[in-house]
Amino acid sequence: xxxxxxxxxxxxxxxxxxxxxxxxxxxxxxxxxxxxxxxxxxxxxxxxxxxxxxxxxxxxxxxxxxxxxxxxxxxxxxxxxxxxxxxxxxxxxxxxxxxxxxxxxxxxxxxxxxxxxxxxxxxxxxxxxxxxxxxxxxxxxxxxxxxxxxxxxxxxxxxxxxxxxxxxxxxxxxxxxxxxxxxxxxxxxxxxxxxxxxx
Numbered sequence: 001x002x003x004x005x006x007x008x009x010x011x012x013x014x015x016x017x018x019x020x021x022x023x024x025x026x027x028x029x030x031x032x033x034x035x036x037x038x039x040x041x042x043x044x045x046x047x048x049x050x051x052x053x054x055x056x057x058x059x060x061x062x063x064x065x066x067x068x069x070x071x072x073x074x075x076x077x078x079x080x081x082x083x084x085x086x087x088x089x090x091x092x093x094x095x096x097x098x099x100x101x102x103x104x105x106x107x108x109x110x111x112x113x114x115x116x117x118x119x120x121x122x123x124x125x126x127x128x129x130x131x132x133x134x135x136x137x138x139x140x141x142x143x144x145x146x147x148x149x150x151x152x153x154x155x156x157x158x159x160x161x162x163x164x165x166x167x168x169x170x171x172x173x174x175x176x177x178x179x180x181x182x183x184x185x186x187x188x189x190x191x192x193x194x195x196x197x198x199x
Contacts (some may be wrong), residue, residue, distance in 0.1 A: 105153070127178070
């Protein structure tokens with residue numbers, strides 16, 4: 001069973017449809033800690049501000065602990081957009097907010113080197129793998145964000161008048177700043193690889 005985490009801040013319907021298009025036929029949308037702890041793999045989407053998403057996650061008693069239990073047990077985990085950012089130690093959007101602390105780093109406001117590179121970073125952009133990884137391939141994906149991860153575990157980057165983290169991970173963890181559910185063939189293919197991933 002795949003648990004698609006509902007923290008009231010993601011476009012769950014689009015992500016669910018994309019996962020089903022990628023071949024997932026055993027999916028539950030939930031924030032129930034028992035279901036999360038029992039899941040075979042987990043997807044955490046997030047849209048909006050880092051602090052609000054972190055607060056929504058922690059407002060569900062036992063959810064953070066259940067996520068930690070599942071991750072420590074080696075279950076494959078995918079964080080999408082702010083769901084990826086929450087994997088960091090902290091985020092600096094509208095103040096400082098504590099993340100899950102799974103990958104060392106911080107989420108900071110994008111500061112492109114040229115004025116013509118707008119913030120938010122919105123639209124299609126190249127994915128440049130930092131090295132070999134079973135889930136990350138070169139291609140184009142759809143981005144929509146104003147803050148980005150800086151730290152360890154970078155698996156891929158993109159360029160927005162400067163290098164921007166596109167994916168992070170370690171062991172059974174993967175986070176992507178872009179939106180697979182909006183990235184057409186590239187995104188569906190990535191989700192398909194995640195569904196078969198045995199880290």
